[in-house]
Each structure stands twice: as C-alpha cells, then as structure tokens.
Amino acid sequence: MNSIKTFFIHLYIRFCGRPGALQRAIRKATRLHRKTGQRYRVFFFGYRYRVWNRQQIRCRIKTGLFKYGLKAGKNFDSVCFFDTNDIKPQLSIK
DSSP states (O other): OHHHHHHHHHHHHHHHTOHHHHHHHHHHHHHHHHHHOOOEEEEEETTEEEEEEHHHHHHHHHTTSSOTTOOTTHHHHTTOSEETTOSSOOOOOO
8 A cells, every 4th residue: 555655656746846847937936036136946845846035945944844054045056956046057858
C-alpha cells in the first residue's frame, strides 16, 4: 500500500514540476517585477512553483515555515529557478 501511494506522489510531483508550470511561474514573476519593480524569485516548494519576493520570504521565516537563521538573499539565491534581477538569460525550456 505504501509503495502505491509513493508512486502516485512521484507522479504528482512530476506533473506539478513540468516545464509548462515553470514557464507560467517565470511569466508571473516577470509581470510582477514590471508592475512593482521588486525582485521576485521562483521556487519549487510544496509540490508547486512559487513566486516570492524578499518580504514574502522573510514573512515565511518569521512564521516558522523556514529555519530562523536563513537569510532571504544569500541562502535562497542558490535554490531559486529564476530571478528577475539575475543577469543570466531566462531558462529556455522546449
């Protein structure tokens, strides 16, 4: 029973982590960046792609979702899929 549940969870994660969902999150981050001028990052967290800015990351640290000692910039830059202030070109997934 446990292996069947694990199999379906892996399928669900694979579906939610598809390239189309990543492109949608990148478009959302770019749109929000143009609208507000703030820096947005795309993360895969909780079985889906999330678009967060620095204040939203700090809020999640304060509520206990992330460890208290993490920094919104240094620690999260290495795990983000896309950053609106990054000078590298956008991911091209086909």
